[in-house]
Amino acid sequence: MAVIVLSAYFVVTSTSVFSLGDSEIVSCGVVDAPGYYYLSSNITNVTGTCIIISSDDVIIDGKGRWISGESGTGVYATGGKSNITVRNLTISGLNNGVVFVNVTGGAIERVNITGCNESGIHLSGDGILVTDSTVSSAERGIVFHANHSRAENNTLSNNTVGFVVAGSWNTVTENRITFNDIGLQIREGSGNTIADNLIANNKMYDVFIPFSSGPSVCDNTVENNTGSGGRIIGFFNTSIRMANLIFSELILCGVSGAYIENVTVAGSDGNNNGILILHSTGVSLDSVNSSHNYLGVSLVSSSGVTVSGSTLTGNVIGVAMYASTHNTLTGNEIAENENGVNIHNSTQNVLQGNVISSNDIGIHLESEGAAQSEDNTIFDNLLNNTENFLQSGEGQNSWNLSAIPGTNIVGGHFIGGNFWATPEGTGFSQECKDRDGDSICDSPYTLNDDNIDYLPLAPVTPAPAPTSPTVPPSTPNVQNTPTPQPLQTQTPPRTGPTFTHTTPTPTPSQDPTSVPEFPGFSLPVVLLMIALAIGLRER
Template identity: 30%
Template sequence: MKIFKVFLVMVILGAISGVCAEDTTIYVNNTHYWYQSGAFFESNNSIQDAIENVPENGIVEVTTDLKVSNGIEINKSNIIIDLKGNKLSGNYEGRGISISGNNVSLKNGIVSNFDYGIVLENAENCKISNNEVFGNTYDGIYILNSKNNDISENLVYENGVIGIVTSGIFLDGSEFNNITKNTVNNNIYNGIELLNSKNNLISGNTVFENEDNGVFVWDSKNNSIIFNELYQNENNGILTRESEFNNIESNNIFENDDSGIYSWKSFENTISKNKISKNSEGIILWNSDLNVLFKNRLLNNVKSGIFMEFGTKYNTIYDNLFNNSLNVRFEDSGENYWNAPIINESNILEGEFTAGNVWYTPEGTGFSQKAMNQDSNGDTLSETYYELNSENIDNIPLAPDSVPPVVSIVSPRENAFFGENETILVDVSVTDNSEIHSVMLEVDNSYKEIMVQNGTTYSKSLDNLDYGAHTIKIYAKDAVGNVNSFESRVFSISTPDSTPPEVKIISPVSKSYAEGSEVSIKVKITDESDIYSAYAKIDDYTVDLIESNGYYINILDNLEWGAHTLWIIVTDAAGNSNYNEKVTFDVNEGDITPPEVEIIEPEIGDSFEENVSVKVSATDDSGIDSVKVMLDEKVSFTLTKSSNYYTGTLTDLSYGIHTLRVYAEDNEENINSDEVIQFEIDVPDYSYTKPITDDTQEPAETSNPENKTTDTPLNNETGEITPNESENESNGEIENNTDESQNNETQNNTDAEDEGNISDNPSENDSPLEPEDSGSADSGDTSDTEPDNNDEGAEDSGDNPSETGEATGDESSETSPDDETQSNDETGESETSDDEQSETPSETEDITGDESSETSSGDNSDTTSDDNPGGESESNSETEDSETSDDEPSDSSSESESNSDTSSEDNSGSETSDSSPDESENPVA
């Protein structure tokens, strides 16, 4: 019954698989039976019995997981063991699968929990493929004294589970084996180990996170370790120990805890074309000689790119690219060679010649990155040697191309417009010192396409784009890896444009230009689409217009004498043209006409109190260059253009008449200076009129109502003089003592005559009339009933507009000799001879002297002076500008005395005459 059930199961399995049993295939399950050619065979070790009974070139297929305590042995040749993805497991004893036959293929199985997973011993031409080997006590795959075997595409991991030093794949005394495309990781010792082995190929494997080295080559030679990826192993990516003539090439070795490649007492090995990055050390050479290292890229390794230590010498290291913070360090090493003779073959940067090394640093401070060391003739070789130390010198370092490609967009043009169904050809020119690797087109920041090289340009056609604006960007990468930032271009898809451009000619204008001068063309052009072309046509030739700051410009020169017509022809991107704009001008002797000038302000004869506003109109066909005014033919002022006029303000002008001349210059250097006017600055009026309070008083009388001797300030708003109370108080009061007053007045009059003071009578300047003869002036007697009006009878000698001074006197003041001296110091002394007659100048203004009405009648009649009776110290301070001239005595005006018959008699003989405006002061007798 049991046999029947087993038979039934086997029949069902055969039916399900659809495989017809053949005489050369044995099927093995875990029922202690194996099946061949329709027969079942019972066995305590069915897979072992199946292997022993399989014919040559036969196949053993395992249909289920098998538990095999002592493993299996394959000593037959030319057979295939297909585990069909099933697991063969043991009890951590023996060898899982031991192969000593030749031409044995073991595939598609899982081998675990043995001392050794798979062992080839003295086997040849065997193939171990697509197996998963893990969790074994020692090595995952152990190849002993075997050759020409192929170990490929296996997963070998976590072997050495109890901490025994093992390897994932271990070759011992073996040769000509190929270890390819395996993944070897997390093994207790090495990922792949070669011991005393030669001529083996270790290629295309991924070896990582092993607890010692990725690949360990010990006492082995002529092995090739190529195209592997080795990373994050706890010691080294590759370790060679006492090995020689091995080739380590084109591996990617990174992030190993010690070094990428460690050569320990190894000689004449070749290390080339590897990328070794982010390890503690890039390469370590320890007491290793005569090795050759070239075309390696050592990048961003922590301690150094290459470490030469303990007697390392005579190694040749050339055509490598170093880019580490410290590229080379030395410790007890000897002389090594850092460049080959110049070889005419491509170097590591795709340059034309191979020689020394490239020396970069991530900080950008490497030898090859410094401008002073870079190539100057395009061969990528530096003309400067690089001394690492006294025994290690790179004589011909590489100075690589660090300049990105230059991209120029040929089409479309910037801001071009295209029709709805129009195909847009993107055509770009790309140049670089080295070879162009690729050119990328990006449209609207969304998708990218590789452009196709077409001779010296790269092109791509675009269609079916939406309406509106589109932006393209071009990225170019050279063979060195330099990429341009990008070049961009904007164009639009729109309905066709049928409107020609609008053209406005700014210059030249219709006028005459001087022969030999340059004529500027300036044109404003506007259009909905882009401007395709713009040029000017004059006479029988054309001139291209250049766009600049929103205008189209150029210069015409050497034009012939006569009339010229300039046409502007503009075509937009849609093909619409405007050729109707023109201007006609002449070339002759040029503009020789000065500007037309009109003085608007001030007008002739205007009078001003202080500042004068100037307003000038100046016009000229060639334009006005500048407008200036000359004041009194001495001082020049430049006027400012304001609207259609030129304006300015003259300040700080002296009193009197001034002359203003206008100088206007046009752009052709013609000047008009014919316009001249005169105006006057008036002298301020510092007097005021006392209000009439009595019918007996004369309306034109002027007095000092307080009878005090101070400088009276001018009220700027009313033009009247405002009494200063504080100064009046300091002058004291009138003394009632007749004798004392008489003595003081006599003394003061004497001093005034000595000093030549001007009459203090204010009525002389205020009277609107001048006497026509020298008769005595009207004089009034002093009356006790009119104490405030004591200054009658004086006559006005005329006002001088250039004089500003005011003299004030008060007969009632008591003044010391010191005060008198001070007064004379301020006004200046005026000396006259005894024969000269005292005269009052017409230009002296508002000379005021009030006599006291409180002096007793008759006591002062014989002692009153014609001049200031008070000796007031400040009364003369206002007359500093008055000067006495001995050479030009002027006619005198009669003076009035308020209290004396004698003074009337003296004045009756005086003569009054008009004074010349040029006279400043008359001498006083």
């Protein structure tokens, strides 16, 4: 029995060595010579690495048979080899299916891999083709650490991550990547083309860029991919203006200057996708709707982003900030999410005028390592959640401005801090005293030692609606009401006497606009006399 140590991660126990001329494989072993090799029977109960390729110019043909077990690797090509092909093989239940390490040239064709708790297909090297293969129920379906390689017409489903791009200048096209936790992840690398794939109905994201990835991940082409709901996945890495569009997912990566207005992002019915903004500056989102997704809006290593007048409801997280500074959230509805606003290692952001309600957690501040979520300014928001505030780690933030005149978020006439409510009606602002009626609670609201709202908003008591006096209706006496007669008037001759009208001086209680009284004359006659007198005097 030979024990071969391939690397720190692969320890192989092998009982056979297949050399040139030994084309039939009946058990696990090492292929150390060029040639065509095929499985003549199934290989089961594998616990180590089964087939090791240590030669150039090797073809392994499974002939439709399988390799199965509880651990180990199905086929492993050691470093520095070239022109390696694995085809027509089923692998199940192992840690890894097919692994190429620094292989140049070759192919993986018509391979079916299931149940691997690490990677179905894991490649590093250059110029490798993966086609017509299926990977399911693995931790990672296909991993491309390779460069200048191509994945085409593969089906990846029910994996934790369907496809991982971690190399450069690769092409991923016409694949079906569905029902994974994450469909396709761009972890690192640049110059890749990801086009014309179906990447849909994945649990969290159809396409995802990890928050820890550097800005080089933005230098890739992601286009014409169909996401959840049959809608396009939008990926932009240059300045752009857009309005009145609908996406399955929207990713802005490495953008300097963008204006997005009245855009809707809607993933699957299972709350996936959202808006991802990474390594970007000067982005404005106005009146967007990102609801019932995994994340409403996520800011990663970005600054100068404004999200205003938008609807971010029914997501796992309404707004997430990760290592981001100088961003503004204003006038948004952030409601019915598991977490309304999550601020992770982010500083000097402003939250103003938002309705943050009906979330499990309203605002969650997270600090990890040396970085902290601190120096953020959070004021004039309405918070009404199961738990309005949660802090993990440390960090001091400002929760109010100095009181300034103006209409606040609940209609009061001073702007200061925030309105703190609970669904049960027992929030600090709902119960606080406001003896001077300035719309500010008489005492501060202490969240913890480093986070105090010194000017929490008080509830506004609506003024009572005006009431009209009740006038009892009058009942006319029909029998005593005289029949109206037409008014008989006569125009005086132009040469007649002049009628002089003098307006009496009103007393302080008299209405100066009232008509003077002339005893014995009815009101219409008096008005006619006055008009005639004025007309004659003017002649």
